Amino acid sequence: MLLTPNAMSPRLRWGLYSVTGLIALFLILPIVFIVLLSFGSSQWLVFPPPGWTLKWYQQFFSNPEWMDAALASLKVAVLTTICAVALGVPTAFALVRGRFPGRDFLYGIFTLPMIVPLVIIAVAVYALFLKLGLTGTMFSFVVSHVIVALPFTIISIINSLKLFDQSIEDAAVICGASRMQAVMKVTFPGIRPGMVAGALFAFLVSWDEVVLSVMMASPNLQTLPVKMWTTLRQDLTPVIAVASTLLIALSMLVMFIAATLRRRNQARIPS
Amino acid sequence: MSAVIKDPPQQDQRTLVSLRNLNKHYGDFAAVDNISLDIQNGEFLTFLGSSGSGKSTTLSMLAGFEQPTSGEILVNGKSLVNVPPHKRDIGMVFQRYSLFPHLSVRDNIAFPLAIRKLAAAEREERVDAMLKLVQLEQFAHRRPAQLSGGQQQRVAIARALVYEPRILLMDEPLGALDKKLREDLQDELRQLHRRLGITIVYVTHDQEEAMRLSQRIAIFSHGKIVGLGSGYDLYQNPPNAFVASFLGNSNFLKLKAQGNGVATFEGKPLSIRLTANLQTDQDVLLMIRPEKAVALSPDQAGVDPLATGWNEVAAKVTETLFLGESQTCAVVTSSGTAMTVKALSASGMPLKAGDPVCVRWASADACVYTQWSESDLNKAAGAH
Numbered sequence: 001m002l003l004t005p006n007a008m009s010p011r012l013r014w015g016l017y018s019v020t021g022l023i024a025l026f027l028i029l030p031i032v033f034i035v036l037l038s039f040g041s042s043q044w045l046v047f048p049p050p051g052w053t054l055k056w057y058q059q060f061f062s063n064p065e066w067m068d069a070a071l072a073s074l075k076v077a078v079l080t081t082i083c084a085v086a087l088g089v090p091t092a093f094a095l096v097r098g099r100f101p102g103r104d105f106l107y108g109i110f111t112l113p114m115i116v117p118l119v120i121i122a123v124a125v126y127a128l129f130l131k132l133g134l135t136g137t138m139f140s141f142v143v144s145h146v147i148v149a150l151p152f153t154i155i156s157i158i159n160s161l162k163l164f165d166q167s168i169e170d171a172a173v174i175c176g177a178s179r180m181q182a183v184m185k186v187t188f189p190g191i192r193p194g195m196v197a198g199a200l201f202a203f204l205v206s207w208d209e210v211v212l213s214v215m216m217a218s219p220n221l222q223t224l225p226v227k228m229w230t231t232l233r234q235d236l237t238p239v240i241a242v243a244s245t246l247l248i249a250l251s252m253l254v255m256f257i258a259a260t261l262r263r264r265n266q267a268r269i270p271s
Numbered sequence: 272m273s274a275v276i277k278d279p280p281q282q283d284q285r286t287l288v289s290l291r292n293l294n295k296h297y298g299d300f301a302a303v304d305n306i307s308l309d310i311q312n313g314e315f316l317t318f319l320g321s322s323g324s325g326k327s328t329t330l331s332m333l334a335g336f337e338q339p340t341s342g343e344i345l346v347n348g349k350s351l352v353n354v355p356p357h358k359r360d361i362g363m364v365f366q367r368y369s370l371f372p373h374l375s376v377r378d379n380i381a382f383p384l385a386i387r388k389l390a391a392a393e394r395e396e397r398v399d400a401m402l403k404l405v406q407l408e409q410f411a412h413r414r415p416a417q418l419s420g421g422q423q424q425r426v427a428i429a430r431a432l433v434y435e436p437r438i439l440l441m442d443e444p445l446g447a448l449d450k451k452l453r454e455d456l457q458d459e460l461r462q463l464h465r466r467l468g469i470t471i472v473y474v475t476h477d478q479e480e481a482m483r484l485s486q487r488i489a490i491f492s493h494g495k496i497v498g499l500g501s502g503y504d505l506y507q508n509p510p511n512a513f514v515a516s517f518l519g520n521s522n523f524l525k526l527k528a529q530g531n532g533v534a535t536f537e538g539k540p541l542s543i544r545l546t547a548n549l550q551t552d553q554d555v556l557l558m559i560r561p562e563k564a565v566a567l568s569p570d571q572a573g574v575d576p577l578a579t580g581w582n583e584v585a586a587k588v589t590e591t592l593f594l595g596e597s598q599t600c601a602v603v604t605s606s607g608t609a610m611t612v613k614a615l616s617a618s619g620m621p622l623k624a625g626d627p628v629c630v631r632w633a634s635a636d637a638c639v640y641t642q643w644s645e646s647d648l649n650k651a652a653g654a655h
Binding site for chain 1: 334335336355356357358359361362363365366367369370371372373382383386387427430431434440
């Protein structure tokens with residue numbers, strides 16, 4: 001118990017506080033910078049900004065290229081979320097409830113995209129879609145994003161399914177519900193926190209995915225991170241800071257929703 | 272209300288459920304080994320056994336969660352084996368309550384009726400009757416997590432009874448509760464059974480609970496039913512040495528038969544119950560319940576002659592224990608056989624360790640077994 005705050009010498013305690021503070025600052029500063037720059041009046045991204053303006057936001061929202069990219073991002077993320085949950089739920093059931101040889105091996109396969117370097121997946125998927133002539137389609141975006149989002153969704157659902165007492169589902173069955181009805185009416189509400197978390201993970205993975213998206217993108221269809229990437233290589237406009245800010249804002253909103261749901265869920269379980 | 276609480280049941284000894292040569296194998300392992308059993312309509316039957324004895328697997332097959340490897344389950348003569356669990360019209364109460372956590376108490380109890388698409392008015396009426404039956408009216412709108420363990424189990428019972436199933440299965444339903452609450456709920460359960468006349472199959476490893484609740488007990492060991500009967504019969508006249516040692520406490524003496532009603536112990540003759548086909552010098556096992564034996568000091572034994580039909584063995588006291596309402600006296604005979612004698616404290620037992628002692632019992636109270644295995648005499652045995 002040497003490391004409880006009260007047992008520590010004040011010196012050590014303050015030392016730890018400052019190190020923690022510095023690390024937090026290190027993590028937060030880039031976000032603060034980019035948000036401030038998006039409101040700065042200098043078009044060369046000078047820091048600190050000489051003045052404040054909303055004109056970059058105006059430019060962002062009035063430029064159809066940016067808007068199309070943002071809309072495409074949103075579409076891809078929503079479709080990825082739907083597909084990841086639709087595939088993740090049955091997969092998680094099979095991996096938790098199933099009694100078949102090779103189950104652990106299958107779990108390894110499903111979580112492999114978390115370990116394999118993204119570039120390798122990107123090249124492989126790109127080569128495949130090139131052959132099929134499907135690059136630059138919504139389909140190719142969603143499929144490639146689902147590959148990397150699925151492990152997060154599956155793990156999240158597996159965790160809540162493992163915690164769910166199966167005898168509750170059995171109770172519904174013996175009460176007269178078919179196995180399917182019991183799963184829909186009793187098990188799904190029981191594992192909802194895991195399903196929601198899995199959905200949010202999938203959304204976030206897709207929303208800021210750039211490596212796969214750069215490969216899949218075409219002049220007609222690109223997501224927000226891809227648009228930022230290509231714009232960045234031509235000129236350094238503060239509109240990129242605006243796009244970044246919006247990207248961060250939506251991500252934080254999703255995180256906030258997840259945290260709120262988790263808290264509400266914990267409040268329901270009495271101590 | 273009348274829909275739920277029927278008139279007191281007529282003692283109708285019709286067989287409701289028949290298990291015929293039921294087997295459940297997992298690979299080479301027989302979890303349930305060729306069980307045959309008839310369950311009477313309206314009876315309270317308990318499956319008693321240690322964990323792994325096959326009692327829960329048998330219940331699971333009755334519920335339909337496990338498929339028998341072979342054998343038949345008949346209800347009113349019709350096979351249940353291929354009927355899925357949700358169509359078996361069986362109620363079940365689980366060990367961990369297994370209430371639906373996202374539904375209120377009322378909605379939990381209404382669930383089976385909602386699934387059966389009962390009209391709202393009738394559903395409400397039946398749920399109200401059930402809430403009243405289990406005395407939870409004022410908790411109807413709570414979530415299960417806001418109830419105590421005993422209340423949760425009462426909700427589970429109400430949920431299992433609301434659709435008036437023919438059979439109620441209970442899988443160690445009181446196992447998670449503390450002793451006092453468990454005894455209260457046992458009393459409630461017994462009254463409930465009496466009022467509703469429903470057939471209950473109850474699983475427990477607690478023999479006192481089995482005795483308190485059931486009309487008949489089936490004792491499970493190694494996937495087989497090794498004893499079946501009322502608690503009284505199984506305790507007083509256990510069908511075999513395993514049941515004798517499993518239920519309550521017992522003293523075992525190894526004798527040599529000298530005829531159908533006589534045997535020798537440590538070279539001295541003892542009278543035993545008449546047992547057919549005993550060969551001279553055949554090994555027989557005598558079982559005496561500790562409370563059926565009497566321990567007397569040699570002085571007492573001298574003034575109190577041995578009654579006819581009684582036996583006496585000389586021994587030495589190893590330990591006496593005072594247990595409140597009763598007291599026990601552990602003795603060892605000259606050949607080293609340990610015995611325990613139990614008596615009510617009120618009757619007195621002026622003995623102390625090291626004293627010589629005479630242990631007496633009526634031969635009618637001692638059971639005779641001709642076949643047994645050493646592991647039967649060990650209380651811990653019974654599971655795989």
